Amino acid sequence: MAPLLEIRAARRDFATPEGGKICALDGVDLDVGANEFVTLLGPSGCGKTTLLRAISGFEMLDSGTIQLGGADLTALPPFRRPVNTVFQSYALFGHITVARNVGYALEVAGVAKAQRDVEVAETLEKVGLAGMGTRRPSQLSGGQRQRVALARAIIAKPKLLLLDEPLSALDRNLRQQMQIELKNLQHRLGIAFIFVTHDQEEALTMSDRIVVMRAGAIEQIGTPRDIYRHPRNRFVAEFIGETNLFAVTVDRLEGDTALARTAEGVEVLLPADGRKAGERLTAILRPADFTIAAQGIPGTVTRAVYLGSDLHLSVAPEAGGPDISVAIRDGLGVGEGTRLHLAHDPARVHVLEDA
Amino acid sequence: MRNPWGWVALTAFSLLFFTFIYAPLFVIIGYSFNSNPVNMMIWEGFTFDWYTGLFGLSDRATGVGNRAAYIESTDQMLAALRTSLTVALFTTTISTVIGTATAIALARYRFRGRGAYNGFLMMPMMMPDIVLGIGLLIFFVTLGMQLSLLTIIIGHCTFLTSYVFIIVQARMAGLDPALEEASADLGASEWTTLRKVLLPQLAPGIMGGALLAFVISMDDLVITYFISGVGDTTLPVFIFGMIRRGVKPEINAIATLIILASVIIAALGLWLRSRKID
Numbered sequence: 001m002a003p004l005l006e007i008r009a010a011r012r013d014f015a016t017p018e019g020g021k022i023c024a025l026d027g028v029d030l031d032v033g034a035n036e037f038v039t040l041l042g043p044s045g046c047g048k049t050t051l052l053r054a055i056s057g058f059e060m061l062d063s064g065t066i067q068l069g070g071a072d073l074t075a076l077p078p079f080r081r082p083v084n085t086v087f088q089s090y091a092l093f094g095h096i097t098v099a100r101n102v103g104y105a106l107e108v109a110g111v112a113k114a115q116r117d118v119e120v121a122e123t124l125e126k127v128g129l130a131g132m133g134t135r136r137p138s139q140l141s142g143g144q145r146q147r148v149a150l151a152r153a154i155i156a157k158p159k160l161l162l163l164d165e166p167l168s169a170l171d172r173n174l175r176q177q178m179q180i181e182l183k184n185l186q187h188r189l190g191i192a193f194i195f196v197t198h199d200q201e202e203a204l205t206m207s208d209r210i211v212v213m214r215a216g217a218i219e220q221i222g223t224p225r226d227i228y229r230h231p232r233n234r235f236v237a238e239f240i241g242e243t244n245l246f247a248v249t250v251d252r253l254e255g256d257t258a259l260a261r262t263a264e265g266v267e268v269l270l271p272a273d274g275r276k277a278g279e280r281l282t283a284i285l286r287p288a289d290f291t292i293a294a295q296g297i298p299g300t301v302t303r304a305v306y307l308g309s310d311l312h313l314s315v316a317p318e319a320g321g322p323d324i325s326v327a328i329r330d331g332l333g334v335g336e337g338t339r340l341h342l343a344h345d346p347a348r349v350h351v352l353e354d355a
Numbered sequence: 356m357r358n359p360w361g362w363v364a365l366t367a368f369s370l371l372f373f374t375f376i377y378a379p380l381f382v383i384i385g386y387s388f389n390s391n392p393v394n395m396m397i398w399e400g401f402t403f404d405w406y407t408g409l410f411g412l413s414d415r416a417t418g419v420g421n422r423a424a425y426i427e428s429t430d431q432m433l434a435a436l437r438t439s440l441t442v443a444l445f446t447t448t449i450s451t452v453i454g455t456a457t458a459i460a461l462a463r464y465r466f467r468g469r470g471a472y473n474g475f476l477m478m479p480m481m482m483p484d485i486v487l488g489i490g491l492l493i494f495f496v497t498l499g500m501q502l503s504l505l506t507i508i509i510g511h512c513t514f515l516t517s518y519v520f521i522i523v524q525a526r527m528a529g530l531d532p533a534l535e536e537a538s539a540d541l542g543a544s545e546w547t548t549l550r551k552v553l554l555p556q557l558a559p560g561i562m563g564g565a566l567l568a569f570v571i572s573m574d575d576l577v578i579t580y581f582i583s584g585v586g587d588t589t590l591p592v593f594i595f596g597m598i599r600r601g602v603k604p605e606i607n608a609i610a611t612l613i614i615l616a617s618v619i620i621a622a623l624g625l626w627l628r629s630r631k632i633d
C-alpha cells in the first residue's frame with residue numbers, strides 16, 4: 001500500500017540577515033503511513049519546525065514535492081490542505097468560546113449549526129472537556145487549553161495531524177499524562193501523527209518511528225528500538241539516550257568473541273563474526289548493558305545517583321579514558337569510591353564501522 | 356506603606372495634580388449656572404437660563420436684551436453642531452477604514468519602502484496644525500476646489516488616518532501570528548480569517564482609534580479654521596467666533612455640554628476596552 005504522506009527531495013533555504021543562506025531542509029525524503037505515529041527529533045535549529053510548516057503549507061518548498069494520499073500538495077495554500085496542526089502556543093481564538101474554537105473548522109466549511117453542535121460535544125468528550133464548551137479559552141488551565149487545541153485540530157477528521165512540541169509548556173506530571181492520552185487518541189482516531197519534540201524519552205515512548213534530523217537532513221529513520229540499539233552513526237548514538245562510545249582496535253579473536261581495546265587499554269568484547277585483528281571500529285554500549293561482576297573492566301565509582309528504581313553510576317576505568325555510564329537494577333552496597341568490575345554481553349555491543 | 360510621610364506626600368501630589376487638571380473645567384461648569392450676566396466671577400444665583408437661552412427657550416439676553424439676536428445665534432450654533440457631527444462621522448468612518456487596512460497591510464506584507472511608508476504615516480501627526488492647515492488650504496486652492504464640507508472632511512482624514520493607524524498597529528503588534536495561521540490551517544481563506552479572527556481580535560484597537568478620531572475631529576480648530584468654507588462653520592470655529600466678541604455666559608453652557616458629551620464618549624471607550632478580548 002502506498003504511504004499516506006510522501007515527501008521527496010524537499011529543500012528550503014532561508015536567507016540570513018548577513019546575506020548568506022541557511023539550508024533548513026536539505027533534500028528530505030520521508031514516508032508516513034496511515035495511522036502511524038512519527039516523531040521528529042533533533043537538536044535545535046535542525047529543521048523540524050520547517051519540515052512541519054512545509055507540510056501544513058506555511059513554508060513553501062524551494063524544490064521537492066509533498067503528496068498526501070496520492071494528491072500533490074506542494075503548491076496548495078494552507079487552507080486547502082487536509083492536514084491540521086496543534087500549535088505550540090495553542091493559538092486559541094480568545095474572542096470566541098471553547099465550543100466555537102473547537103467547531104471552527106466546521107463553521108468555516110459551512111456545516112450547519114445543529115450538526116456542528118453535535119460534533120463539538122462529541123469531540124470535547126473525546127479530549128475530556130465535556131461541558132466546558134461555554135467557557136472562554138482564558139478561563140482554562142494550561143492543560144485544558146492544550147486539549148482544546150487538540151480538539152479543534154481533530155474535529156474535521158484530518159488524515160494527518162501535525163504537532164510541534166505540543167507538550168513543552170506543561171509540567172512533568174501533566175506531560176506524562178498527556179503523552180498517554182495523545183497516544184490513545186491517535187490509536188482510536190486512526191489518524192497519522194507527526195510529532196516534534198526535544199525530549200528523547202518522549203520520542204522513545206510514544207513513537208512508531210523516529211526521524212532523527214541534523215542540519216536540515218535526516219540522519220536515520222527507524223523504530224525506537226532500532227534507533228536506540230542500532231544507531232547508524234555517532235551522532236544518532238549520542239543524541240538518543242545515554243551512550244558509551246569506545247574507539248577500539250581488535251586485538252585477538254577467541255572463539256565467538258573478538259577482544260578489542262581502546263587506546264588506553266579498556267577491554268571490550270564483541271561478536272567475532274568476520275572481525276580481523278588490527279581492525280579499528282567504534283563499539284557502543286548503553287548504560288543498562290553492563291553488570292557488576294567478578295571479572296571485566298576494572299574501575300572506581302565516581303558518582304552514584306538513584307533515578308527511580310535504577311542506580312546510575314559513573315565509573316572511571318582503571319586503565320584511563322572517559323568515565324563509563326552504568327545503570328543497574330540492584331546496586332546494594334555500591335557507592336562513590338567503590339571499586340568494581342563491569343562485565344557485558346558481547347551480543348549487546350553495537351558496532352559502528354569506522355570510516 | 357512603610358513611610359507614612361511618603362504616603363502623605365504622594366496623596367498631596369495626586370490631589371494637586373488632579374486639581375490642576377480639573378479646576379478649569381469645574382470653574383466653567385460653575386460659571387455656567389451663575390445668573391450674573393455681566394460678571395461671571397461674582398455669584399449672583401443659580402440659573403438654567405444660559406442653557407435654555409442656547410436653544411432659544413429663554414428671553415434672557417446678555418448685554419443686549421434682544422431675543423431675535425438670540426434665536427439667530429442658536430440656529431447658527433445648532434448648524435455648527437450639525438456640521439461638526441457630519442464631518443466627524445464621515446472622517447471617523449473613512450480614516451478608521453484606511454488606518455486599519457494600512458496597519459494590517461504594513462504588519463503582514465513585506466514590500467519595498469515599507470520603512471519609509473511607516474515614517475510618512477507618522478508625519479501628519481508630528482506636523483504643527485498651523486502648517487498642516489496652511490498646506491491644505493494652498494493645496495485646495497491650487498486644485499481650484501471650493502472650500503466646503505468636503506474640504507474639511509478631506510483635511511481631517513489626512514491626519515486622523517495616522518492616529519487610527521498608530522493605535523491599530525499597536526494592537527496588531529501584540530497579536531500572535533499563529534492565530535491567523537491556525538485559522539488558515541483549519542480551512543479558512545484569507546478573507547474568512549480577516550472576518551472571523553483578525554478583525555475581532557483588533558476590535559478594541561479599531562474602536563479606540565475610531566473614538567479618538569471622532570473626538571479630535573469634533574475638537575479641531577486650527578486646521579478647520581483654514582479649510583472651512585463660509586457656510587460650513589464647525590462648533591469649535593463657531594465658539595472661537597463667539598469668544599472674539601466677548602466671553603458670554605452661554606459659552607460656559609456650551610462648554611459644559613461639550614464636557615458632558617466628552618465624558619460620555621470616554622466612558623463608552625473605557626467600557627468597550629474593558630470588554631477584554633484575550
Ligand SMILES: Nc1ncnc2c1ncn2[C@@H]1O[C@H](COP(=O)(O)OP(=O)(O)OP(=O)(O)O)[C@@H](O)[C@H]1O
Nearest residue numbers: 014015022023024043044045046047048049050051
Ligand atoms: N523564517 C525564517 N527566516 C530565516 N531563517 C529561518 C526561518 N525559519 C527558520 N529559520 C532557520 O532555519 C533553521 C531551521 O529552523 P527550524 O525552526 O525548522 O528548527 P527546529 O528544528 O524547529 O528548531 P527548534 O528545536 O529550536 O524548534 C534554523 O537555522 C533557523 O534559524
Ligand SMILES: [Mg+2]
Nearest residue numbers: 048049050164
Ligand atoms: Mg521548532
